[in-house]
Amino acid sequence: MLIAAVLSIACAGQSDPSAESIPEQITEISEDAGSEPVPPRESAIRLRVATTTSLYDTGLWSYLEPMFEDEYSVELDVLYAGTGKALEWGRRGDVDVITVHSRSREEQFVEEGYGLARVPFAYNYFLIVGPPDDPAGLAEMTPDEAAATLMNSGEAVFVSRGDDSGTHGKEKAIWAAAGYEYEDVRTSGDWYVEGGSGMGPTLVMANEMNAYTLSDMGTFIAYKSDLNLEPVVDQGDVLLNVYSVLQVTSTRNPEMAANLVEFLTSETVQELIGNYGVNEYGIQLFTPCAGLDM
Numbered sequence: 001m002l003i004a005a006v007l008s009i010a011c012a013g014q015s016d017p018s019a020e021s022i023p024e025q026i027t028e029i030s031e032d033a034g035s036e037p038v039p040p041r042e043s044a045i046r047l048r049v050a051t052t053t054s055l056y057d058t059g060l061w062s063y064l065e066p067m068f069e070d071e072y073s074v075e076l077d078v079l080y081a082g083t084g085k086a087l088e089w090g091r092r093g094d095v096d097v098i099t100v101h102s103r104s105r106e107e108q109f110v111e112e113g114y115g116l117a118r119v120p121f122a123y124n125y126f127l128i129v130g131p132p133d134d135p136a137g138l139a140e141m142t143p144d145e146a147a148a149t150l151m152n153s154g155e156a157v158f159v160s161r162g163d164d165s166g167t168h169g170k171e172k173a174i175w176a177a178a179g180y181e182y183e184d185v186r187t188s189g190d191w192y193v194e195g196g197s198g199m200g201p202t203l204v205m206a207n208e209m210n211a212y213t214l215s216d217m218g219t220f221i222a223y224k225s226d227l228n229l230e231p232v233v234d235q236g237d238v239l240l241n242v243y244s245v246l247q248v249t250s251t252r253n254p255e256m257a258a259n260l261v262e263f264l265t266s267e268t269v270q271e272l273i274g275n276y277g278v279n280e281y282g283i284q285l286f287t288p289c290a291g292l293d294m
Contacts, residue, residue: 045073045074045075045253045256046074046075046076046077047074047075047076047077047096047097047253047256047257047260048077048079048094048095048096048097049061049076049077049078049079049095049096049097049098049099049260050079050080050081050085050086050087050089050090050094050095050097050098050099050100051078051079051080051081051086051098051099051100052080052081052082052083052086052099052100052101052165052166052243053080053081053082053165053198053199053200053219054101054166054167054199054216054218054219055080055099055218055243056078056080056198057080057198057199057200057219057222057223058218058219058221058222058276058277058285058286059222059277060218060273060276060285060286061078061080063272063276064263064264064269064272064273065078067263067269067272068259068260068263071263072256072259072263074256076260079095080198081165081198082161082163082164082165082166082167082168082198083100083101083102083105083164083165083166083169084105084163084164084165084168085163085164085165086098086099086100087100087105087106087109087114090109090114090115090246090248091109091112091114093248093250093251095248096247096248096251096252096253096256096257096260097245097246097247097248097251097257097260097261098115098245098246098248099121099243099244099245099246099264100166100243100244100246101166101167101216101241101242101243101244102166102169102170103118103242103244103294104169105166105169106118106244106246109246110246113249114248114249114250115246115247115248115249116246116247116248116249117246117247118244118246119244119245119246119261119264119265119290120242120243120244120289120290120292120293120294121243121244121245121264121265121270121273121288121289121290122242122243122273122286122287122288122289123240123241123242123243123286123287123289123294124216124217124218124241124285124286124287125216125217125234125239125240125241126167126170126214126215126216126217126238126239126240126241127214127215127216127217127220127231127233127234127239128143128146128212128213128214128231128232128233128234129203129206129212129213129214129215129220129227129229129230129231129232130156130206130211130212130213130229130230130232131210131211131212131228131229131230132228132229132230134230134232135156136149136150136153136155136156136212137149138150138212138232138233139232139233141233142233142235142236143174143177143178143233143236143238143239144174144177144178144179144236144238145178146232146233147174147175147177147178147180148178148179148180150191150212151175151178151180151185151188153191154188154189154191155191156191156211156212157191157192157193157206157209157210157211157212158191158192158193158211158212158213159193159195159202159205159206159209159211159212159213160186160192160193160194160195160202160213160214161194161195161196161197161198161199161202161213161214162186162194162195162196163195163196163197163198165198165199166241167199167214167215167216170214170238170239170241171214173238174214174238177238193205193209193211199215199216199219200219200222200223202215203215203219203220203223203227203229204223204226204227206229207226207227207228207229212232213229216241217241217285218277218285218286221277221281221283221285222277222281222285224281240294242289242294243286245260245261245264245265247260247261264290265290265291266290270288270290271288273286273288274286274287274288
């Protein structure tokens, strides 16, 4: 079952959520669901994965999910949200496995005892994308130079994820590298727009506003045919984007959770990840990296 980010307001205030069943249909859960719990589990064998929106928006989980279910005879529930929300679900014990892309926060999650280990399994790069005519003249700049140009001009519109996601965290790191406090940036004027949603919707918003945004490469490529946006900044070490899988310490099914970590890092699935999207888009969306320290 593929579940879109978190929950129905009807679940709020339930004193014993474990007594209720997950609806059989796909459950769409908005990212503004706050601190509400995810829908309660059924008693059947199933595993819950919280994933960053970019792995969902590219279709990678839709591709891999049935393979894992068939191999291990388990129902896999994939819930997507920003990295911050996914880690929150892990801390609460609402999910069994997390796949996100924010190394510092992942390492903190493990250090605090919520996750067993941070296991990288794929990477790509972030891009600053914008209108083809590049009104702010960001082309060939470094990420921090581009950030400074946007801040100083105060005219070219930039759409931020604004959702505490891994991409949002990367954006904050770029502002910091450019010498700015993030709070000063987000309150500096109407040119800075907080979308508060996933990567796909943020790209659509930037497109509609003739604006710039920061995107992971995979989601941008998957959406590119419907956008009038082009990569304008694509060079710089800070743009590296590594995806990791973490088994949650409190999982009710540690053996199956470990199976998913092994599945994503297996030679067969690593090859599938590396080839994913190549036939459709003509370019690799993800580079496998199991076993590497990234």
